[in-house]
Amino acid sequence: MLITKNQLLEKNHLINKLLFAYILSFAFQALIQNYRWQLSECIFGILIGCCLLFKVNFLPKKITSIDFFLLIFIALITVDNLIIHSKNSISQCIIQVYLLSVFFLFRYFFLLWKQEMIALVSKAFICMGLLVSFCGIIGFIINYTGGDTKLVDVYYGFPYLGNTVRAVGFTSSPDMLIELIGLAFAFLFSHILTIKKIRVTHIIALVVLSLGAFLTFSKEIILTILTFSLLIWLHLHPKKGIKIIILFTTLICAIGYVFFTHIIVLGANQKNKLTELSQSEFSTGKVIYENKKFTLVESSYLALKRISYKLGEENPFFGIGSGNYAEKLMEAKQTGQYSPNLPIYDPHSTYLGVFAENGIVVLMALLLMICAWVYQLFKTASVFLFYGASAILALLLVCWINAVSCDILNYRHLWVLLGIASGIFASKEVSTKFSVK
Numbered sequence: 223m224l225i226t227k228n229q230l231l232e233k234n235h236l237i238n239k240l241l242f243a244y245i246l247s248f249a250f251q252a253l254i255q256n257y258r259w260q261l262s263e264c265i266f267g268i269l270i271g272c273c274l275l276f277k278v279n280f281l282p283k284k285i286t287s288i289d290f291f292l293l294i295f296i297a298l299i300t301v302d303n304l305i306i307h308s309k310n311s312i313s314q315c316i317i318q319v320y321l322l323s324v325f326f327l328f329r330y331f332f333l334l335w336k337q338e339m340i341a342l343v344s345k346a347f348i349c350m351g352l353l354v355s356f357c358g359i360i361g362f363i364i365n366y367t368g369g370d371t372k373l374v375d376v377y378y379g380f381p382y383l384g385n386t387v388r389a390v391g392f393t394s395s396p397d398m399l400i401e402l403i404g405l406a407f408a409f410l411f412s413h414i415l416t417i418k419k420i421r422v423t424h425i426i427a428l429v430v431l432s433l434g435a436f437l438t439f440s441k442e443i444i445l446t447i448l449t450f451s452l453l454i455w456l457h458l459h460p461k462k463g464i465k466i467i468i469l470f471t472t473l474i475c476a477i478g479y480v481f482f483t484h485i486i487v488l489g490a491n492q493k494n495k496l497t498e499l500s501q502s503e504f505s506t507g508k509v510i511y512e513n514k515k516f517t518l519v520e521s522s523y524l525a526l527k528r529i530s531y532k533l534g535e536e537n538p539f540f541g542i543g544s545g546n547y548a549e550k551l552m553e554a555k556q557t558g559q560y561s562p563n564l565p566i567y568d569p570h571s572t573y574l575g576v577f578a579e580n581g582i583v584v585l586m587a588l589l590l591m592i593c594a595w596v597y598q599l600f601k602t603a604s605v606f607l608f609y610g611a612s613a614i615l616a617l618l619l620v621c622w623i624n625a626v627s628c629d630i631l632n633y634r635h636l637w638v639l640l641g642i643a644s645g646i647f648a649s650k651e652v653s654t655k656f657s658v659k
Contacts, residue, residue: 237278238342240269241331245346248402248635249353250392258317262634266324273327280330286647288598291591292640296322298587302580303544310545321637328641333648340611343642344409347613347635351406352427354399355434358389362437379502380439381486381521389437396438397628403435404446405617405635411450412613415457441482445620448475452616456603476623483627484524485510488517506561523627525561526570529554534577534585541581550578572625592622595640598647605646614639614646 247262303311332339361373365387373391380386388396414420435443451472486505500507508520533542542550547569554560569575577585599615606615618639621630630636
């Protein structure tokens with residue numbers, strides 16, 4: 223049956239609101255503690271229901287070569303899970319179907335609405351960032367005035383800062399809070415660079431986002447600076463000398479982020495803190511290097527990478543199976559291979575996490591996929607600028623750096639960004655070859 227014009231407008235209006243609400247719900251991704259399925263999944267279920275009701279087939283009839291690399295990667299993980307067949311296999315396959323559905327849904331609606339979709343997504347991410355910032359700020363105020371709240375976490379013996387109150391909002395951690403704020407920063411900054419004008423509302427939004435980011439006391443603020451550098455490089459097309467400085471800044475930010483994530487630096491008069499660190503949840507206390515001026519100590523991130531590499535080395539072809547990392551980490555703790563003072567974490571590394579859980583073949587597929595996507599992102603940079611989607615390009619590049627110390631493949635927002643980027647790759651404008659000059 224044909225859809226009337228009024229029904230089409232009603233359908234677009236409803237789906238618009240649901241897409242916006244889905245992104246906005248990322249601010250409440252830990253609303254119910256210790257549950258994987260949250261408000262976002264409820265909204266996505268309604269969204270899928272509306273697509274079925276309105277007979278919207280968002281699955282692509284044709285895929286690009288770039289999509290092919292991603293689908294191969296997902297297929298290999300699925301096959302690996304079925305081969306390992308652990309208690310988590312089915313749940314992991316369901317999660318992959320869900321995230322792939324997010325990818326195809328946002329890809330479809332970009333190809334349908336183009337600039338309107340970019341405007342919707344930009345506004346949604348900015349509003350979501352402001353919302354998580356407000357939650358963090360309110361939590362900090364409640365804590366400061368003596369109230370009890372779950373909007374902040376207290377970290378005892380936090381490296382460099384000691385006992386620290388950190389904003390968390392309704393997200394899973396302060397690092398996730400700054401991650402979401404960073405998305406809003408990128409879209410807002412991209413919008414300012416696009417219109418080449420800054421308004422009072424922009425300044426207010428930047429202040430709120432900056433305060434929310436500061437109250438997380440997170441190292442990931444370095445990634446926000448990195449994103450800014452990439453956006454300036456993309457938008458302003460500076461002279462060669464300035465461009466080299468920007469790229470050098472980007473490189474320094476990336477190296478600094480990786481270094482300070484994995485290494486804790488103690489000054490000459492701070493060596494007495496080694497015992498405190500060895501009993502904390504942030505470090506094993508293992509000294510990597512020391513001289514008269516400073517001491518370099520292993521952080522929990524580096525300890526996790528050693529365990530991940532060992533697990534991958536012991537199970538090189540199929541890994542230990544997706545979702546089984548915590549169980550293996552518990553075993554390592556019991557045998558003394560993992561420090562007893564460290565909590566049971568996720569791998570905290572997309573690359574070594576995939577190696578440990580899924581083996582070398584899936585890791586190679588992931589690296590090949592990332593190389594293909596990064597190449598295509600740079601190749602079509604002018605198209606991203608044409609659509610006003612430079613924030614998506616910059617954020618995806620930063621995501622693969624962040625993947626060194628985060629399990630980004632489980633982040634809902636990554637699949638939203640990938641879906642829109644895939645739509646841009648599949649758009650007619652990419653028929654012309656573009657490149658960053």
